[in-house]
Amino acid sequence: MSIGSERSVEFGLAPMEGVSDWPFRLWFSQVSAPALMGTPFLRATDSFPRFLPDDFAPEIGRYEMPYKIIPQVMASRPEDFIRTARLFLDAGASFVDLNCGCPSPNPVSGGAGSSLLKTEDSFLSFVRTIASSLPNGSFSVKMRTGFDDYNLFERHIDGLRELPLRQLTVHGRTRKDRYDGQSRWDLIERASETLPFPVVASGDVLSHQTWTDKKALHPKIPKVIIGRGALRNPWLFEELRSGNAVRISKRTLILTLASFGRIMELSYNDKDRLDQLVKSGLFHDACLADEAKWTALWTALGGGDVKDMIVERFAFGRTKMVWNSLRSSLPVEFFEPTLLRAKSLGEFLSAIESIGEESFVVTHSPEMDWLYTSSRKKPGAEEAPEDSAAE
Secondary structure, three states, X not given: OOHHHHHOOEEEEOOOOOOOOHHHHHHHHHHOOOOEEEEEEEEEOOOOOOOOOOOXXXXXXXXXXXXXXXXXXXXXXXXXXXHHHHHHHHHOOOOEEEEEOOOOXXXXXXXXXXXXXXXXXXXXXXXXXXXXXXXXXOEEEEEEEEOOOOOOHHHHHHHHOOOOOOOEEEXXXXXXXXXXXXXXXXXXXXXXXXXXXXXXXXXXXXXXXXHHHHHHHOOOOOXXXXXXXXXXXXXXXXXXXXXXXXXXXXXXXXXXXXXXXXXXXXXXXXXXXXXXXXXXXXXOOOOOOOHHHHHHHHHHOOOOOHHHXXXXXXXXXXXXXXXXXXXXXXXXXXXXXXXXXOOOHHHHHHHXXXXXXXXXXXXXXXXXXXXXXXXXXXXXXXXXXXXXXXX
């Protein structure tokens, strides 16, 4: 497949609860430059929000960024979504995404997220109420293929046919599946063939090869969002654009992580400084795998010897969260668990500097896939006896 045909498909970062917040999106724009990014869901209730939180989606109305931003809202009642969506639309958002896919117990028990898919009426009446209250094309839906099974999927899709949605995103798993099994791209393609508006695919794009395999079977998908695959390989969007796995220097890896920790720290403790840096255009030119650009970004962020870096616990914790996924796409020596026992970011980065080759390819490791499922069951592992004690 030619690179030109790859560029006809739009790739974006999926919204991820507890992950894809404002500082993460700033950093990710530098690593891989996706065309679009989704916010984590904003949980709308009868009393919240009355106004938009400052740092939820500052790309809307405050900053010009090199990527499109899609604000996502979760609600148990359509009127709460409508009120919140109007806040985003008034601020300048092109459209607002309704979350009908989150599988987490708390939203589901509260009648939000993927719980809306339990019946045909609960889903379609919710979306129809929104469509009757908001301008055409001003909202979209992100859904799974069902709650416990796929039985209602076609009826859900048929019910959306006449509604003026901006787009529909389908994660090809049910709520019961969570993140196990294969994403049902056949169902996603069926939705794409049925609906008059764009359908966005989600699930199991982990490399250029996995994308090529899916594209060969489902050639009409115009847009794809990627979540866990992008966490495991933040350079994945560059790989998809070029058709080749990305090679980086070890120094680039270290500066990438140091910059993440610094951005995270600034976002909490020096918002004015971060505001100045964003407005200066610092984040408009992506660094990708270019060590010189990462060095320049690090200097602009305050610089210093990375070995001496100390950031607050939350920033260090978020950096280790990124590392916990990223390391699965690095050479095996970087999976050394003792790295995560470092007491400070400087100690952590120093430990990375002491291992591995000076440059390496960041690439999908299929043997690690089981770690990123919900069951975390290693292929070939025997089932534990039913009466065995769980630790």
